[in-house]
Amino acid sequence: MTAVMGVLTQAIHLALLLVAAPLVVGVVRWLKARMMGRVGASPLQPLRDFLKLLRKRPVLAENASWISRGAPYVGAAAALAAAALVPSFAHGMALAGLGDLIVIAGLLALGRVCMALAGLDVGTAFGGLGASREMSFAALAEPALLLAVMSFAILAGTTGLDAIAMTFQEGTLGLRVSLGLALVALLAVAVAENARIPVDNPATHLELTMVHEAMILEASGRHLALWDAAAAMRLTLWFALLAAIFFPFGTAAPGWAPLGWVVGLLAWIAKMGVLCLALAVFESAIAKMRVFRVPEFLGAALLLGLLGALLLFVSTSLA
């Protein structure tokens, strides 16, 4: 019975994320446009773009190898697999046992490697530039993520995301300085992973600054649709991850609980809305930083993650 419920929860979760991903991107763009005094495209626009691009044939460069053909599929599959592991409205999904934060970090890294390879494959200058920048940022962002994971693991006694989220939801741990530091570190990593301002600007193709866009500059047709879908999925995944760890209120318990599911769903939609609004306000308020400043920014995130884990070692030895 519980296994069936797990599969059902998992299926609803996947459907929910597939619906939410284009909406999240659309809503953030729409909110940013409104804040800048523009009317803005409808929040459904990313979905329309995706459906249209999916029908178009990709145009590949003459010297493109099988990497250019395969990378979009692997990248999108990695993003989808990672998204399937992050709990949204209920705990106890069928794949919760696999949902280790380190596995999720690995899947995100796989997606990033695919994108960098696709950027390098055709041999254009911009693709290589974007790939090299992305990799140098990742070298700092990934350890920062893992250090934050270490803080959670010390507190919750596991690196399984579902178990961590449930432990935090109980609230017996209280507020911790280390969690605050881990939150700051994770927010910086999330900004870098999703190529948002101040690390990258998702709305321009300005050659001096672009990172994410530079790598997929050669992509077209359904390949571009897949890259965009993977990026949207990654943004949604990060929102869901932050919500699951830091705002675990209202998430339904494992098992059959229709009422709990509705409450969890409403709570999740509210959390995602708040995070979209926060991102839009943040991006409207600040400017993009110089590329050479980004390693410093991510280095600070790494150190904060380290500091959080350090303080946690101390306080566990105190208690």
Next chain:
Amino acid sequence: MSFGTPAYDVAHLLGGGVLLLSFVLLYQRRLDAVISAFAVQGALLAAAAAWQGYIQGAAGLYVTAAIAFVAKAVAIPLALRLLLGRLGLHRTVETALGVGASLVAAVALVGLSVLVILPITAGQAQALTREDMALALSVVLLGMLMMITRRNAISQVIGLMSLENGLILAAVGVTGMPLVVELSTAALVLMVAVVAGVVVFQIRDRLETLDTSLLDRLRGG
């Protein structure tokens, strides 16, 4: 008091916030942003003092909080901004040590203060006091680090003030600290601010710059 009780958690979180702002001070390059971060640190310190007053039931700590807020979060940042405006300084801070290296040093200093505080307070005080002491010592050390790694006189003044924030954080965490001590510390800080302002102007008049590394060259010459 231990983890899970709101009294402990909030005190701990506010102390951690003050420490986090010390890191922000080290991270920022522009003087405007450094002053803003200092003002926020002052406000957080005031909140920490007020919270300690609430959980200890000590009315004197509210006075400390009010003084900290007025002086650290409003008056001194305002004065520094006026100073900046009069000196026409808005460029980036020159650092003697790179931002990355100073952040690494800062984390090492936090580790050092934790390693120093925990063994010597073992088995005596409450967990809250011990951790607060560790956080406060870290803030003091980071203030010193900021004074060492910045060449600009105004940044050094802010480093000194932030060091003093750490002292107040330590003082309010300990139960039964007499009010007169805090009042005299607060008065001292205001004096330090005035003296620092005068010194900054003196340096400016003599050297036509605020880069204190130029002071080294006069040695023996």
